[in-house]
Amino acid sequence: MLEIKENIFCFQYMFFYIYGILSLVYLRMVIKNLPDDSQQQFLVKAMDYWKKKPIWKMKVLNVEETEEPKDMEKYSLGVWPGTVQGCNCSQSYNQRYLTGECSNFNLVSKCVNVKEQDPKNIYNYIFKYFVTYYDSDYLSLFSRVERNKNESKCKNGYKKCGSLDNMRNPFCVKEEEDCVMNYFFFKIEDDKSISLYSGFHPDIIDTNIAVINLFILDSVGCLLNEDYLTDVYALFKNKTNLPNCRLEVTRNLTINIPDSEVSKEYLYKVNNIYNGDGVIPGRGSYYNPINMRAMVYQGLHTLLSKYYYFDAYIFKHIKTFNIWTLILLKVGVQLVYFIFMQIKISQREKEIIYNSIWAGVLAVFVILIWMFNNSLFRSSIMALDFDDKLYRLMKVLRIIDVVLALIIFSAHLFKLFFIITNKGNRKKYSEFINQDK
Numbered sequence: 518m519l520e521i522k523e524n525i526f527c528f529q530y531m532f533f534y535i536y537g538i539l540s541l542v543y544l545r546m547v548i549k550n551l552p553d554d555s556q557q558q559f560l561v562k563a564m565d566y567w568k569k570k571p572i573w574k575m576k577v578l579n580v581e582e583t584e585e586p587k588d589m590e591k592y593s594l595g596v597w598p599g600t601v602q603g604c605n606c607s608q609s610y611n612q613r614y615l616t617g618e619c620s621n622f623n624l625v626s627k628c629v630n631v632k633e634q635d636p637k638n639i640y641n642y643i644f645k646y647f648v649t650y651y652d653s654d655y656l657s658l659f660s661r662v663e664r665n666k667n668e669s670k671c672k673n674g675y676k677k678c679g680s681l682d683n684m685r686n687p688f689c690v691k692e693e694e695d696c697v698m699n700y701f702f703f704k705i706e707d708d709k710s711i712s713l714y715s716g717f718h719p720d721i722i723d724t725n726i727a728v729i730n731l732f733i734l735d736s737v738g739c740l741l742n743e744d745y746l747t748d749v750y751a752l753f754k755n756k757t758n759l760p761n762c763r764l765e766v767t768r769n770l771t772i773n774i775p776d777s778e779v780s781k782e783y784l785y786k787v788n789n790i791y792n793g794d795g796v797i798p799g800r801g802s803y804y805n806p807i808n809m810r811a812m813v814y815q816g817l818h819t820l821l822s823k824y825y826y827f828d829a830y831i832f833k834h835i836k837t838f839n840i841w842t843l844i845l846l847k848v849g850v851q852l853v854y855f856i857f858m859q860i861k862i863s864q865r866e867k868e869i870i871y872n873s874i875w876a877g878v879l880a881v882f883v884i885l886i887w888m889f890n891n892s893l894f895r896s897s898i899m900a901l902d903f904d905d906k907l908y909r910l911m912k913v914l915r916i917i918d919v920v921l922a923l924i925i926f927s928a929h930l931f932k933l934f935f936i937i938t939n940k941g942n943r944k945k946y947s948e949f950i951n952q953d954k
Contacts, residue, residue: 530855530858532924532925532928533851533852533854533855536847536851536921536925537847537848537851539917539921540843540847540848541843543843543914543918544839544840544843546910546914547835547839547893547907547910547911547914548836548839550906550907550910551835551836551907552900552903552904552906552907553904555764556764556900556903556904557832557835557900559741559764559768560815560832560899560900560903561829561832561833562741562742563741563768563770563814563815564815564829564832564833565829566655566741566812566814566815567654567655567656567814567815567826567829568654568655568826569654569729569730569812570650570651570652570653570654571650571651571658571688571697571727571728571729571730572592572648572649572650572651572697572698572728572729572730572731573648573649573650573651573695573697574589574648574649574695575592575646575647575648575698575715576589576646576647576648577644577645577646577647577713577715578644578645578646578647579644579645580641580643580644580645580787582645585647586647588649589647589648589649590647590648590649590650591640591645591646591647592640592645592646592647592648592731593638593639593640594639594640594642594646594731594732594733594745594809595638595639595732595733595734595743595745595746596636596637596638596639596743596745597636597637597638597639597745597746597785597788597790598636598746598753598754599633599634599635599636599637599753599754600631600632600633600634600752600753600754601616601633601752601753601754602616602617602618602630602631602632602633603615603616603617603630603631603752604616604617604618604619604620604623604628604629604630604631605628605629605630605631605752606619606623606626606627606628608627608628608629614752615628616752618630631752634790636754637788637789637790639733639745639784639788640788641787641788642733642779642784642787642809643703643711643713643777643779644713646731651690651697655681655682655814656824656825656826658681658688658689659681659682659686659817659823659824660823661675661689662681662686662687662689664686664819664822669684669685669686669687670687671687671689672689674691674692675689675690675691675692676689676690676691676692676696677689677722678690678696678697678699678717678722678727679696679697679699679721679722679725679726679727680725680726680727681726681727681814681816682813682814682815682816682817683768683769683770683813683814683815683816684816684817684818684819685816686816686817687722688726688727695717696717696727697717697727697728697729698715698716698717698727698728699717699718699721699722699725699726699727699728700714700715700716700717700718700721700725700728701713701714701715701728701731701774701811702714702715702774702775702776702777703774703775703776703777703809704775704776705776711776715728726772726811726813728811729811729812729813729814730811730812731774731809731810731811731812732745732771732809732810732811732812733745733746733784733807733808733809733810734771734807734808734810735747735781735805735806735807735808736805736806737805739762739765740762740765740770740771740810740812741762741765741770742762744762746781746807768815769813770812770813770814770815771810771811771812771813772810772811772813773808773809773810774808774809774810774811777808777809778806778807778808779806779807780806780807781805781806781807784807817899818898818899818901818902820898820901821895821898821899823895824895824899825892825895827892828892828895828896829896831889831892831893831896832892832893832896832899835893835896838889842886842889846882846885846886846889847886850878850879850882851925854875854878854879854929857871857875865936868936869933869936869937872929872932872933872936873933875929876926876929876930876933879925879926879929880926882922882925882926883919883922883923883925883926886918886919886922887919887922890911890914890915890918890919891915893907893911893915894908894911894912894915897910897911897912
Protein backbone atom coordinates (compact mmCIF):
# COMPACT_ATOMS: atom_id res chain seq x y z
CA MET A 518 0.00 0.00 0.00
CA LEU A 519 2.90 2.37 0.71
CA GLU A 520 4.16 1.78 -2.83
CA ILE A 521 0.76 2.75 -4.25
CA LYS A 522 0.72 5.93 -2.18
CA GLU A 523 4.21 6.95 -3.28
CA ASN A 524 3.29 6.29 -6.90
CA ILE A 525 0.44 8.77 -6.46
CA PHE A 526 2.90 11.33 -5.03
CA CYS A 527 5.18 10.79 -8.01
CA PHE A 528 2.30 11.20 -10.47
CA GLN A 529 1.22 14.46 -8.81
CA TYR A 530 4.70 15.94 -9.16
CA MET A 531 4.92 15.01 -12.82
CA PHE A 532 1.39 16.14 -13.60
CA PHE A 533 2.09 19.59 -12.15
CA TYR A 534 4.51 20.23 -15.03
CA ILE A 535 2.32 18.54 -17.63
CA TYR A 536 -0.78 20.55 -16.73
CA GLY A 537 1.21 23.79 -16.62
CA ILE A 538 2.48 23.23 -20.17
CA LEU A 539 -0.97 22.22 -21.44
CA SER A 540 -2.47 25.34 -19.83
CA LEU A 541 -0.07 27.54 -21.79
CA VAL A 542 -1.12 25.76 -24.97
CA TYR A 543 -4.79 26.28 -23.97
CA LEU A 544 -4.21 30.01 -23.49
CA ARG A 545 -2.45 30.38 -26.83
CA MET A 546 -5.12 28.47 -28.76
CA VAL A 547 -8.05 30.42 -27.26
CA ILE A 548 -6.47 33.82 -27.98
CA LYS A 549 -5.50 32.75 -31.50
CA ASN A 550 -9.05 31.59 -32.34
CA LEU A 551 -11.00 34.60 -31.03
CA PRO A 552 -13.24 36.46 -33.51
CA ASP A 553 -11.61 39.57 -34.98
CA ASP A 554 -11.58 42.76 -32.92
CA SER A 555 -14.49 44.46 -34.69
CA GLN A 556 -16.75 41.43 -34.20
CA GLN A 557 -15.79 41.18 -30.52
CA GLN A 558 -16.45 44.88 -29.97
CA PHE A 559 -19.80 44.62 -31.70
CA LEU A 560 -20.90 41.71 -29.50
CA VAL A 561 -19.69 43.45 -26.33
CA LYS A 562 -21.64 46.61 -27.22
CA ALA A 563 -24.74 44.58 -28.08
CA MET A 564 -24.45 42.71 -24.75
CA ASP A 565 -24.10 46.00 -22.85
CA TYR A 566 -27.37 47.11 -24.40
CA TRP A 567 -29.12 44.06 -22.88
CA LYS A 568 -29.12 45.91 -19.54
CA LYS A 569 -31.30 48.71 -20.90
CA LYS A 570 -34.88 48.19 -19.83
CA PRO A 571 -37.55 48.57 -22.51
CA ILE A 572 -40.17 51.31 -22.63
CA TRP A 573 -43.46 50.21 -21.10
CA LYS A 574 -45.73 53.27 -21.13
CA MET A 575 -45.34 56.48 -23.13
CA LYS A 576 -47.04 59.87 -23.21
CA VAL A 577 -46.39 62.30 -26.05
CA LEU A 578 -46.74 66.10 -25.85
CA ASN A 579 -46.29 68.92 -28.32
CA VAL A 580 -42.93 70.66 -28.02
CA GLU A 581 -44.62 73.90 -26.90
CA GLU A 582 -46.41 72.32 -23.93
CA THR A 583 -44.83 73.05 -20.56
CA GLU A 584 -46.82 70.93 -18.11
CA GLU A 585 -45.09 67.56 -17.74
CA PRO A 586 -46.83 64.34 -16.63
CA LYS A 587 -46.07 63.15 -13.12
CA ASP A 588 -44.42 59.81 -12.37
CA MET A 589 -42.98 59.63 -15.89
CA GLU A 590 -39.41 60.26 -17.06
CA LYS A 591 -38.55 62.70 -19.81
CA TYR A 592 -37.11 60.60 -22.62
CA SER A 593 -33.83 61.44 -24.35
CA LEU A 594 -33.58 60.24 -27.95
CA GLY A 595 -29.84 60.79 -28.16
CA VAL A 596 -27.03 63.15 -27.26
CA TRP A 597 -25.51 66.01 -29.21
CA PRO A 598 -21.81 65.72 -28.28
CA GLY A 599 -21.05 69.43 -27.79
CA THR A 600 -18.21 71.45 -29.30
CA VAL A 601 -14.80 72.73 -28.33
CA GLN A 602 -13.95 76.36 -29.07
CA GLY A 603 -13.00 76.69 -32.70
CA CYS A 604 -13.38 78.28 -36.09
CA ASN A 605 -16.03 76.92 -38.47
CA CYS A 606 -15.00 77.50 -42.08
CA SER A 607 -17.48 75.02 -43.58
CA GLN A 608 -19.03 77.81 -45.67
CA SER A 609 -15.72 79.21 -46.91
CA TYR A 610 -13.75 78.12 -49.96
CA ASN A 611 -11.49 75.72 -47.97
CA GLN A 612 -14.33 74.12 -45.92
CA ARG A 613 -12.25 73.43 -42.81
CA TYR A 614 -12.72 73.41 -39.05
CA LEU A 615 -9.96 74.96 -36.96
CA THR A 616 -9.35 74.93 -33.22
CA GLY A 617 -8.99 78.29 -31.54
CA GLU A 618 -10.52 81.61 -32.57
CA CYS A 619 -10.84 82.62 -36.21
CA SER A 620 -8.18 84.96 -37.59
CA ASN A 621 -9.20 88.15 -39.36
CA PHE A 622 -8.46 86.47 -42.67
CA ASN A 623 -10.76 83.58 -41.76
CA LEU A 624 -13.54 85.94 -40.70
CA VAL A 625 -13.34 87.75 -44.03
CA SER A 626 -13.51 84.30 -45.73
CA LYS A 627 -16.95 83.57 -44.23
CA CYS A 628 -15.63 81.62 -41.24
CA VAL A 629 -17.37 82.02 -37.88
CA ASN A 630 -16.23 81.51 -34.30
CA VAL A 631 -17.76 78.54 -32.48
CA LYS A 632 -18.11 78.74 -28.70
CA GLU A 633 -17.41 75.76 -26.46
CA GLN A 634 -20.64 73.96 -25.63
CA ASP A 635 -21.37 71.04 -23.35
CA PRO A 636 -23.11 67.89 -24.60
CA LYS A 637 -26.88 68.16 -24.67
CA ASN A 638 -29.67 65.58 -24.57
CA ILE A 639 -32.08 65.55 -27.50
CA TYR A 640 -35.58 65.65 -26.01
CA ASN A 641 -37.53 67.39 -28.78
CA TYR A 642 -38.17 65.54 -32.00
CA ILE A 643 -41.45 66.57 -33.66
CA PHE A 644 -42.91 65.93 -30.19
CA LYS A 645 -41.45 65.38 -26.72
CA TYR A 646 -41.79 62.08 -24.93
CA PHE A 647 -42.32 60.85 -21.36
CA VAL A 648 -41.97 57.20 -20.43
CA THR A 649 -41.97 54.54 -17.76
CA TYR A 650 -39.82 51.43 -18.17
CA TYR A 651 -40.70 47.76 -17.93
CA ASP A 652 -38.83 46.36 -14.94
CA SER A 653 -36.90 43.57 -16.69
CA ASP A 654 -33.83 43.57 -18.91
CA TYR A 655 -33.10 41.34 -21.88
CA LEU A 656 -31.75 38.24 -20.12
CA SER A 657 -34.64 38.34 -17.64
CA LEU A 658 -37.11 38.58 -20.51
CA PHE A 659 -35.34 35.79 -22.39
CA SER A 660 -35.62 33.51 -19.34
CA ARG A 661 -39.40 33.60 -19.91
CA VAL A 662 -38.98 32.00 -23.35
CA GLU A 663 -39.33 28.28 -23.92
CA ARG A 664 -37.39 27.04 -26.94
CA ASN A 665 -37.80 23.82 -28.89
CA LYS A 666 -36.66 22.71 -32.33
CA ASN A 667 -39.46 24.35 -34.29
CA GLU A 668 -40.53 27.41 -32.31
CA SER A 669 -40.05 29.68 -29.34
CA LYS A 670 -43.00 30.45 -27.09
CA CYS A 671 -43.77 32.08 -23.75
CA LYS A 672 -43.63 29.86 -20.68
CA ASN A 673 -46.75 29.23 -18.65
CA GLY A 674 -47.94 32.35 -16.84
CA TYR A 675 -46.76 34.72 -19.57
CA LYS A 676 -48.28 36.16 -22.75
CA LYS A 677 -46.70 37.38 -25.97
CA CYS A 678 -46.66 41.08 -26.92
CA GLY A 679 -44.49 40.88 -30.04
CA SER A 680 -40.93 39.84 -30.88
CA LEU A 681 -38.17 40.40 -28.33
CA ASP A 682 -35.02 40.31 -30.46
CA ASN A 683 -33.62 39.80 -33.94
CA MET A 684 -33.99 36.03 -33.49
CA ARG A 685 -37.78 36.55 -33.26
CA ASN A 686 -38.05 35.18 -29.72
CA PRO A 687 -41.31 36.36 -28.10
CA PHE A 688 -41.48 39.38 -25.79
CA CYS A 689 -43.29 37.86 -22.80
CA VAL A 690 -45.01 39.73 -19.97
CA LYS A 691 -46.98 38.32 -17.07
CA GLU A 692 -50.56 37.36 -17.88
CA GLU A 693 -52.00 40.13 -15.69
CA GLU A 694 -49.72 42.87 -17.06
CA ASP A 695 -50.34 45.33 -19.88
CA CYS A 696 -48.26 44.72 -23.00
CA VAL A 697 -45.52 47.01 -24.21
CA MET A 698 -45.99 48.92 -27.48
CA ASN A 699 -45.76 46.92 -30.68
CA TYR A 700 -46.40 49.74 -33.13
CA PHE A 701 -45.07 53.29 -33.35
CA PHE A 702 -45.12 55.51 -36.45
CA PHE A 703 -45.64 59.05 -37.70
CA LYS A 704 -48.09 60.06 -40.41
CA ILE A 705 -48.37 63.24 -42.44
CA GLU A 706 -52.02 64.20 -42.48
CA ASP A 707 -53.93 65.91 -45.31
CA ASP A 708 -53.47 69.33 -43.69
CA LYS A 709 -49.66 68.72 -43.63
CA SER A 710 -49.63 68.28 -39.86
CA ILE A 711 -47.82 65.29 -38.38
CA SER A 712 -49.56 62.77 -36.12
CA LEU A 713 -48.04 59.99 -34.04
CA TYR A 714 -49.67 56.59 -33.68
CA SER A 715 -48.41 54.21 -31.00
CA GLY A 716 -49.63 51.48 -28.69
CA PHE A 717 -50.34 47.77 -28.58
CA HIS A 718 -52.55 45.71 -30.87
CA PRO A 719 -53.05 41.93 -30.37
CA ASP A 720 -53.43 41.23 -34.11
CA ILE A 721 -49.80 42.09 -34.88
CA ILE A 722 -47.96 40.21 -32.12
CA ASP A 723 -46.70 37.62 -34.62
CA THR A 724 -45.44 40.15 -37.16
CA ASN A 725 -44.20 43.19 -35.21
CA ILE A 726 -41.20 43.58 -32.96
CA ALA A 727 -42.00 45.15 -29.60
CA VAL A 728 -40.85 48.78 -29.38
CA ILE A 729 -37.91 48.35 -27.00
CA ASN A 730 -36.27 51.79 -27.11
CA LEU A 731 -36.24 54.75 -29.48
CA PHE A 732 -33.25 56.69 -30.80
CA ILE A 733 -32.34 59.22 -33.45
CA LEU A 734 -29.58 58.60 -35.98
CA ASP A 735 -28.28 60.45 -38.97
CA SER A 736 -27.26 58.62 -42.14
CA VAL A 737 -23.89 57.49 -40.76
CA GLY A 738 -24.67 57.32 -37.03
CA CYS A 739 -23.61 54.37 -34.92
CA LEU A 740 -26.20 53.40 -32.33
CA LEU A 741 -24.19 50.88 -30.30
CA ASN A 742 -21.40 53.40 -29.96
CA GLU A 743 -23.98 56.05 -28.94
CA ASP A 744 -22.73 58.13 -31.86
CA TYR A 745 -26.10 59.58 -32.81
CA LEU A 746 -24.97 62.61 -34.81
CA THR A 747 -21.89 62.19 -36.95
CA ASP A 748 -21.38 65.45 -38.81
CA VAL A 749 -18.03 65.83 -40.50
CA TYR A 750 -17.37 68.33 -37.78
CA ALA A 751 -13.90 68.30 -36.23
CA LEU A 752 -14.98 70.50 -33.31
CA PHE A 753 -17.25 67.88 -31.73
CA LYS A 754 -16.24 66.77 -28.23
CA ASN A 755 -15.45 63.18 -27.24
CA LYS A 756 -15.60 61.83 -30.77
CA THR A 757 -15.34 58.03 -30.85
CA ASN A 758 -15.80 55.41 -33.51
CA LEU A 759 -16.75 51.75 -33.27
CA PRO A 760 -15.26 49.62 -36.04
CA ASN A 761 -17.80 47.86 -38.21
CA CYS A 762 -20.89 49.87 -37.29
CA ARG A 763 -22.43 48.40 -40.45
CA LEU A 764 -23.01 45.25 -38.36
CA GLU A 765 -25.94 47.10 -36.79
CA VAL A 766 -27.62 46.98 -40.18
CA THR A 767 -26.64 43.46 -41.18
CA ARG A 768 -27.73 42.13 -37.79
CA ASN A 769 -31.04 44.04 -37.94
CA LEU A 770 -30.55 45.79 -34.61
CA THR A 771 -32.55 48.86 -35.60
CA ILE A 772 -35.87 49.47 -37.35
CA ASN A 773 -36.68 52.72 -39.11
CA ILE A 774 -39.78 54.56 -37.86
CA PRO A 775 -41.97 55.46 -40.88
CA ASP A 776 -42.22 59.16 -41.81
CA SER A 777 -39.82 60.23 -39.06
CA GLU A 778 -37.22 62.06 -41.18
CA VAL A 779 -36.28 65.62 -40.21
CA SER A 780 -33.42 67.94 -41.18
CA LYS A 781 -30.48 68.44 -38.89
CA GLU A 782 -31.10 72.20 -39.01
CA TYR A 783 -34.58 71.64 -37.54
CA LEU A 784 -33.27 69.28 -34.86
CA TYR A 785 -30.60 71.70 -33.66
CA LYS A 786 -32.96 74.67 -33.61
CA VAL A 787 -35.81 72.96 -31.76
CA ASN A 788 -33.37 71.66 -29.11
CA ASN A 789 -31.68 75.08 -28.66
CA ILE A 790 -28.25 73.79 -29.58
CA TYR A 791 -26.95 76.62 -31.74
CA ASN A 792 -29.30 79.51 -30.91
CA GLY A 793 -28.35 81.34 -34.10
CA ASP A 794 -24.59 81.75 -33.49
CA GLY A 795 -22.33 79.84 -35.81
CA VAL A 796 -23.21 77.82 -38.89
CA ILE A 797 -25.78 75.08 -38.37
CA PRO A 798 -24.77 71.79 -40.02
CA GLY A 799 -27.44 70.83 -42.52
CA ARG A 800 -28.10 74.35 -43.79
CA GLY A 801 -27.48 75.12 -47.45
CA SER A 802 -26.01 72.44 -49.73
CA TYR A 803 -25.10 70.10 -46.86
CA TYR A 804 -28.02 67.89 -45.90
CA ASN A 805 -27.69 64.94 -43.55
CA PRO A 806 -31.22 63.77 -42.71
CA ILE A 807 -32.09 62.30 -39.34
CA ASN A 808 -34.50 59.46 -38.68
CA MET A 809 -35.98 58.00 -35.54
CA ARG A 810 -35.24 54.33 -35.12
CA ALA A 811 -36.35 51.60 -32.73
CA MET A 812 -33.70 49.38 -31.18
CA VAL A 813 -33.87 45.59 -31.36
CA TYR A 814 -31.98 43.37 -28.89
CA GLN A 815 -29.22 41.13 -30.22
CA GLY A 816 -30.73 37.65 -29.73
CA LEU A 817 -29.08 34.53 -28.36
CA HIS A 818 -28.03 31.91 -30.87
CA THR A 819 -30.51 29.05 -31.36
CA LEU A 820 -28.06 26.62 -29.68
CA LEU A 821 -28.22 28.63 -26.44
CA SER A 822 -30.99 28.19 -23.91
CA LYS A 823 -29.43 30.53 -21.34
CA TYR A 824 -26.70 33.13 -20.97
CA TYR A 825 -25.49 35.18 -17.99
CA TYR A 826 -24.09 38.64 -17.48
CA PHE A 827 -20.90 37.17 -16.03
CA ASP A 828 -20.49 35.34 -19.37
CA ALA A 829 -20.72 38.70 -21.14
CA TYR A 830 -18.25 40.24 -18.66
CA ILE A 831 -15.75 37.41 -19.15
CA PHE A 832 -16.14 37.68 -22.93
CA LYS A 833 -15.55 41.44 -22.70
CA HIS A 834 -12.24 40.81 -20.90
CA ILE A 835 -11.54 37.40 -22.38
CA LYS A 836 -7.76 37.77 -22.77
CA THR A 837 -7.32 39.14 -19.25
CA PHE A 838 -9.47 36.40 -17.70
CA ASN A 839 -7.57 33.69 -19.58
CA ILE A 840 -4.23 35.01 -18.37
CA TRP A 841 -5.35 35.34 -14.73
CA THR A 842 -7.02 31.92 -14.81
CA LEU A 843 -3.67 30.52 -15.89
CA ILE A 844 -1.69 32.44 -13.25
CA LEU A 845 -4.03 32.07 -10.26
CA LEU A 846 -5.76 28.75 -10.87
CA LYS A 847 -3.86 26.53 -13.23
CA VAL A 848 -0.37 27.50 -12.04
CA GLY A 849 -0.94 29.31 -8.74
CA VAL A 850 -3.02 26.64 -7.00
CA GLN A 851 -0.80 23.90 -8.38
CA LEU A 852 2.36 25.68 -7.23
CA VAL A 853 1.11 26.12 -3.67
CA TYR A 854 -0.01 22.50 -3.69
CA PHE A 855 3.42 21.49 -5.01
CA ILE A 856 5.06 23.26 -2.02
CA PHE A 857 2.58 21.64 0.39
CA MET A 858 3.43 18.17 -0.91
CA GLN A 859 7.07 18.62 0.10
CA ILE A 860 6.26 19.42 3.72
CA LYS A 861 6.80 16.55 6.12
CA ILE A 862 3.92 16.41 8.61
CA SER A 863 4.84 14.30 11.64
CA GLN A 864 1.37 13.92 13.15
CA ARG A 865 -0.98 11.72 11.20
CA GLU A 866 -4.07 13.60 12.43
CA LYS A 867 -2.72 16.92 11.13
CA GLU A 868 -1.78 15.30 7.84
CA ILE A 869 -5.38 14.10 7.42
CA ILE A 870 -6.79 17.52 8.35
CA TYR A 871 -4.48 19.45 5.99
CA ASN A 872 -5.08 17.06 3.11
CA SER A 873 -8.83 17.23 3.74
CA ILE A 874 -8.64 21.03 3.48
CA TRP A 875 -6.75 20.64 0.21
CA ALA A 876 -9.45 18.28 -1.02
CA GLY A 877 -11.93 21.12 -0.52
CA VAL A 878 -9.62 23.63 -2.22
CA LEU A 879 -9.15 21.34 -5.23
CA ALA A 880 -12.90 20.68 -5.41
CA VAL A 881 -13.44 24.45 -5.70
CA PHE A 882 -10.60 24.51 -8.25
CA VAL A 883 -12.42 21.95 -10.42
CA ILE A 884 -15.73 23.84 -10.14
CA LEU A 885 -14.12 27.15 -11.18
CA ILE A 886 -12.35 25.49 -14.13
CA TRP A 887 -15.68 23.93 -15.16
CA MET A 888 -17.57 27.26 -14.83
CA PHE A 889 -14.91 29.20 -16.72
CA ASN A 890 -14.78 26.75 -19.61
CA ASN A 891 -18.56 26.57 -19.90
CA SER A 892 -18.75 30.36 -19.87
CA LEU A 893 -16.28 30.55 -22.76
CA PHE A 894 -18.21 27.83 -24.57
CA ARG A 895 -21.48 29.78 -24.27
CA SER A 896 -19.72 32.91 -25.55
CA SER A 897 -18.28 30.93 -28.45
CA ILE A 898 -21.86 30.01 -29.42
CA MET A 899 -22.81 33.72 -29.23
CA ALA A 900 -20.01 34.41 -31.73
CA LEU A 901 -21.02 31.55 -34.04
CA ASP A 902 -22.78 33.77 -36.56
CA PHE A 903 -19.52 35.64 -37.15
CA ASP A 904 -16.87 32.95 -36.79
CA ASP A 905 -16.98 29.27 -35.80
CA LYS A 906 -13.28 28.81 -34.93
CA LEU A 907 -13.68 29.53 -31.21
CA TYR A 908 -16.78 27.32 -31.01
CA ARG A 909 -15.08 24.33 -32.65
CA LEU A 910 -12.07 24.79 -30.35
CA MET A 911 -14.01 25.20 -27.09
CA LYS A 912 -16.28 22.27 -27.93
CA VAL A 913 -13.24 19.98 -27.43
CA LEU A 914 -10.92 22.09 -25.27
CA ARG A 915 -13.38 22.63 -22.41
CA ILE A 916 -13.79 18.85 -21.98
CA ILE A 917 -10.03 18.27 -22.00
CA ASP A 918 -9.41 21.06 -19.48
CA VAL A 919 -12.09 19.87 -17.06
CA VAL A 920 -10.90 16.25 -17.33
CA LEU A 921 -7.34 17.32 -16.49
CA ALA A 922 -8.60 19.28 -13.48
CA LEU A 923 -10.59 16.22 -12.36
CA ILE A 924 -7.45 14.06 -12.64
CA ILE A 925 -5.63 16.44 -10.27
CA PHE A 926 -8.55 16.29 -7.83
CA SER A 927 -8.91 12.50 -8.12
CA ALA A 928 -5.20 11.92 -7.50
CA HIS A 929 -5.45 13.96 -4.31
CA LEU A 930 -8.53 12.02 -3.17
CA PHE A 931 -6.65 8.74 -3.72
CA LYS A 932 -3.74 10.11 -1.70
CA LEU A 933 -6.07 11.22 1.11
CA PHE A 934 -7.70 7.79 1.10
CA PHE A 935 -4.36 6.02 1.48
CA ILE A 936 -3.22 8.42 4.21
CA ILE A 937 -6.40 7.62 6.15
CA THR A 938 -6.22 3.84 5.60
CA ASN A 939 -2.44 3.44 5.96
CA LYS A 940 -0.98 3.94 9.43
CA GLY A 941 2.61 3.77 8.21
CA ASN A 942 4.83 6.85 7.97
CA ARG A 943 4.94 8.77 4.71
CA LYS A 944 8.31 9.09 2.96
CA LYS A 945 9.58 12.32 1.53
CA TYR A 946 9.49 12.41 -2.25
CA SER A 947 13.30 12.71 -2.39
CA GLU A 948 13.56 9.45 -0.46
CA PHE A 949 11.10 7.77 -2.82
CA ILE A 950 13.08 8.59 -5.97
CA ASN A 951 16.50 8.03 -4.31
CA GLN A 952 16.53 4.88 -2.19
CA ASP A 953 20.13 5.55 -0.94
CA LYS A 954 18.95 8.47 1.23
